[in-house]
Amino acid sequence: MTQASMTTSAAQAMIAMERVEKWYGAFQALHDINLSVRAGEKIVLCGPSGSGKSTLIRCINHLEAYQKGEIRVGGTVLGHESKTIDAVRREVGMVFQQFNLFPHLTILENCTLAPIRSLGLSKAEAQGRARKLLERVKIAEQAEKYPAQLSGGQQQRVAIARALCMQPKVMLFDEPTSALDPEMVKEVLDTMITLAEEGMTMICVTHEMGFARQVADRVIFMASGAIVEEAPPAEFFTNPRHERTRKFLGEILGRH
Amino acid sequence: MNYTLDFTPVIEGLPNLLLACLGTFLLALCGMVLAIVIGIGGVILRDSRFKPLRWLVIGFVEVIRNTPFLVQIFFIYFALPLAGIRLDPTPTAILALGINGGAYAIEIIRGGVQSISKGQMEAGLALGLHKAQVFRFIVLKPALRAIFPSLTSQFVLLTLSTSIASAISAYELTSVSQRIESDSFRSFEVYFTVTLFYLVISWLMMRIFALFSARYFNYPVK
Ligand SMILES: Nc1ncnc2c1ncn2[C@@H]1O[C@H](COP(=O)(O)OP(=O)(O)OP(=O)(O)O)[C@@H](O)[C@H]1O
Ligand SMILES: [Mg+2]
Numbered sequence: 001m002t003q004a005s006m007t008t009s010a011a012q013a014m015i016a017m018e019r020v021e022k023w024y025g026a027f028q029a030l031h032d033i034n035l036s037v038r039a040g041e042k043i044v045l046c047g048p049s050g051s052g053k054s055t056l057i058r059c060i061n062h063l064e065a066y067q068k069g070e071i072r073v074g075g076t077v078l079g080h081e082s083k084t085i086d087a088v089r090r091e092v093g094m095v096f097q098q099f100n101l102f103p104h105l106t107i108l109e110n111c112t113l114a115p116i117r118s119l120g121l122s123k124a125e126a127q128g129r130a131r132k133l134l135e136r137v138k139i140a141e142q143a144e145k146y147p148a149q150l151s152g153g154q155q156q157r158v159a160i161a162r163a164l165c166m167q168p169k170v171m172l173f174d175e176p177t178s179a180l181d182p183e184m185v186k187e188v189l190d191t192m193i194t195l196a197e198e199g200m201t202m203i204c205v206t207h208e209m210g211f212a213r214q215v216a217d218r219v220i221f222m223a224s225g226a227i228v229e230e231a232p233p234a235e236f237f238t239n240p241r242h243e244r245t246r247k248f249l250g251e252i253l254g255r256h
Numbered sequence: 257m258n259y260t261l262d263f264t265p266v267i268e269g270l271p272n273l274l275l276a277c278l279g280t281f282l283l284a285l286c287g288m289v290l291a292i293v294i295g296i297g298g299v300i301l302r303d304s305r306f307k308p309l310r311w312l313v314i315g316f317v318e319v320i321r322n323t324p325f326l327v328q329i330f331f332i333y334f335a336l337p338l339a340g341i342r343l344d345p346t347p348t349a350i351l352a353l354g355i356n357g358g359a360y361a362i363e364i365i366r367g368g369v370q371s372i373s374k375g376q377m378e379a380g381l382a383l384g385l386h387k388a389q390v391f392r393f394i395v396l397k398p399a400l401r402a403i404f405p406s407l408t409s410q411f412v413l414l415t416l417s418t419s420i421a422s423a424i425s426a427y428e429l430t431s432v433s434q435r436i437e438s439d440s441f442r443s444f445e446v447y448f449t450v451t452l453f454y455l456v457i458s459w460l461m462m463r464i465f466a467l468f469s470a471r472y473f474n475y476p477v478k
Contacts, residue, residue, distance in 0.1 A: 063378050082386075089384040100379035104397045104475045113393055114383035148476040159379075166383060 013072070014039045014170055014201045015060060020069035022055060022225075029055045030066070031226040039169070042196050043203045044212040044233075047222035048248060053205040056222070057172045060203070061092045074169060090118065093163030097175040099155040101147035101162070107134065108143040111162045119166065126165070133161040137191050153184030157191050164195075171195065173204040207252055213237065221245045265440035266449050269432075276432035277453050283349055283428050284415040284461065290354025291414065295361025299369055300391065302362060313362065320359035326420050328352055333424045349421035349428070357414040364406050368399035401473040408465040415461050416454065429453060 015037040022030035029052050037043055045053050058064040060071060062078060062085045071078040073088045102110050111130035115121040121129070134140045137157040139150075147155055156176055163171060173192065177185045189211050196202055196215040206212070212219050212233050219236040221229045221244075229236070229245045240246045266273070302313040320328065329352040336343055343351065372395050380390035400407070422431035429450060437446040 061382055063382060086384060086386075089382060092382070094379075094382040096375055096379060098373075098375050100373075100375040102376065102379070102394055102398075103477055104401075104473075114380075114385055117389050117393065118384035146475045148478045163383070 012039075013037055014041070014074065015203070016070075016072040017056075017060070018070045020059065020066050020071060022052075022059060022064065022066045022068075029225050030059070031224075033069070033227060035220070035227065037170075037201060037203065039201055040199050041201055041217045042215050044216040044219045045203060045205045045222065046207055046209075046212070046219065046248070046252075047228075051222040052225040053222055054174050055225075057094075057174060057203055057205060060170075060172060061089050061094055063094075090166060091169045092172060093166055093168035093170070094172045095156070095159050095163055095174065095176045097179050099147070099152070099159045099179070101155055101158060103147050106144055106146055107139070107150070107158050110147070110158060111165045114162075115165050130161070130165050133164050134158070136164075136194075137161045138187075151184060152180045153187045156180065156184075156188045160188075160191055160195070170201045170203070173202065173206065175205050175207075177206065177208060209237070209253060221248065223248075259444075261445060262442060263445050263449075265436055265442045266445050269436040269446075272432055272436070273429070273449065273453065276427065276429040277457060279346075279426075279432075280415070280418050280428040280430075280454075281457055281460070283346065283353065283418045283421065283426065284411075284457075286350045287353025287357055287414055287418070288411050290350065291357030291361045291411070294354060294358025295365045296396070298358060298362035299365045300388075302366060317359045317362055320356055321363075325352070325356050325417055326423060328356055329421060329424055345421070345424045345426040348424060349418065349426035352421070353414055353418065356417070357410065360410050361407065364403050364410060365399065367406075368401075368403035369395055371402045372399050397473070401469075404465075404469055404473065408462060408469075411465065412458050412461055415458060419454075429457075 013036040015035070017033050017035040020030055020033040021028065033056060035056075045056065047053055055064055059066045060073065060078075062080075065080060074091050076084055076087045076091075078084055078088050102113070105113060108127060108130055111134065112123065112126035115126040115129060116123060131140060131143065134143055137160055139154055139157050139161070142150060142154065142158075147158070150158065160176075176192070177188050180188060185208070189208060192202070192204070192211070193215055204211070204216075216233050218230050219233050220227055221236070221240075221242075223244050229240065229242050231240075236245075237249065240249055298313050298316070301309045304310060329349065332352050332355070333343075333345070333348045336348070376394055376398070377390050380394045381387075385393070418426075418428050419430035421428055422434060425431050433446050433450045437443050440446070
């Protein structure tokens with residue numbers, strides 16, 4: 001890619017990371033990360049444990065601060081002051097491996113808390129929005145229950161609905177199915193597939209390679225805090241260029 | 257043993273004693289409310305970005321936890337007038353109980369806050385809530401639930417330490433019973449009865465805490 005075309009594509013990008021570096025104390029967790037994600041694009045991020053996948057997506061909504069480079073979300077340059085952090089977090093939803101539902105709030109309250117407190121919606125508006133989204137993740141009839149009364153798969157679908165209640169432009173997923181019993185993985189992946197088909201911009205850290213094949217526009221492989229390789233799934237799985245990618249794929253696909 | 261029990265002075269003083277029980281109860285209740293406010297406020301300041309505030313809270317907790325409650329009461333009772341503030345014994349006692357209980361509550365509640373997984377706060381932040389909102393709407397209730405048994409025993413202790421406020425003649429059970437005892441010399445009868453009353457008051461406090469807990473922490477956990 002030429003320098004000129006890279007600049008244009010970055011300017012239109014929903015998410016742009018340029019020369020991003022991140023340290024935890026003396027340990028450098030991200031090296032020179034350059035990533036541009038178009039609106040509607042679906043990215044699957046994979047790599048061995050400790051390679052920096054979580055760190056990368058957590059920098060995008062500033063759950064982790066980065067020290068060098070630049071991150072832009074929508075039109076906003078993500079700085080370190082609360083004004084831009086707030087602006088970015090309103091546009092970016094996140095789903096965690098451990099669901100992180102709020103145990104003391106009902107499912108409905110989990111979904112309405114932030115729209116009421118952060119967006120300033122009325123309770124009625126927020127509830128209307130939440131019920132619609134709970135419907136979409138097929139969990140509407142559980143709205144009055146508490147998180148502990150739901151299965152892992154149901155909880156994760158609520159977590160997706162809760163993030164969607166903020167009407168984000170981007171969704172980040174950090175191993176959303178890794179903490180689930182095998183029989184619940186599919187219901188969560190199906191929800192994510194539907195979301196992808198509706199045009200959501202998504203970055204998913206996952207080792208579900210079937211999901212990657214089905215929905216990803218690009219698969220990105222990370223190792224030791226750097227992006228090693230990125231390619232459309234067909235190419236990524238059949239013709240990986242780097243030795244580390246081949247080794248990783250061998251391990252992860254060999255498991256099944 | 258040729259000591260004859262005579263509960264007549266106790267029975268005659270019963271209306272006073274019962275009223276004093278109410279005094280003790282209210283003293284404890286007001287002290288607890290203040291202690292909770294100080295406890296939660298202290299936890300917030302304890303983790304503030306502004307370092308002097310953090311040190312202030314740490315210093316406050318250290319001073320209170322390492323000095324006798326009786327001395328604290330005297331200090332407040334005799335030091336405040338020097339600063340131009342004149343408080344009656346009972347408000348002074350409430351202030352002292354609140355400050356003392358608050359220092360312990362800070363440490364207890366802080367433990368609760370630290371027991372909440374980081375993921376809870378991150379989920380709140382990722383949803384666009386501010387730090388203060390995350391604390392208020394996400395962390396506080398589960399944190400209080402986690403430490404509620406410790407808070408209950410701390411507050412039963414607070415209830416019992418109202419008796420120390422008799423030293424400045426606050427209106428409570430011990431000072432009223434002392435008066436009846438010194439008028440009648442029926443020490444055993446008076447303190448036997450007072451002991452029973454304190455037991456009932458403690459038991460009542462625990463019931464109130466249990467009821468509150470059952471109502472307020474009404475969500476299931478795994
Ligand atoms: N808070 C932290 N403090 C210090 N080091 C950290 C911290 N968080 C992560 N790291 C380190 O940064 C590196 C990248 O971690 P990260 O969690 O991003 O990896 P990951 O690719 O998501 O791994 P996994 O697949 O296990 O989730 C690891 O070496 C990790 O030990
Ligand atoms: Mg991770």
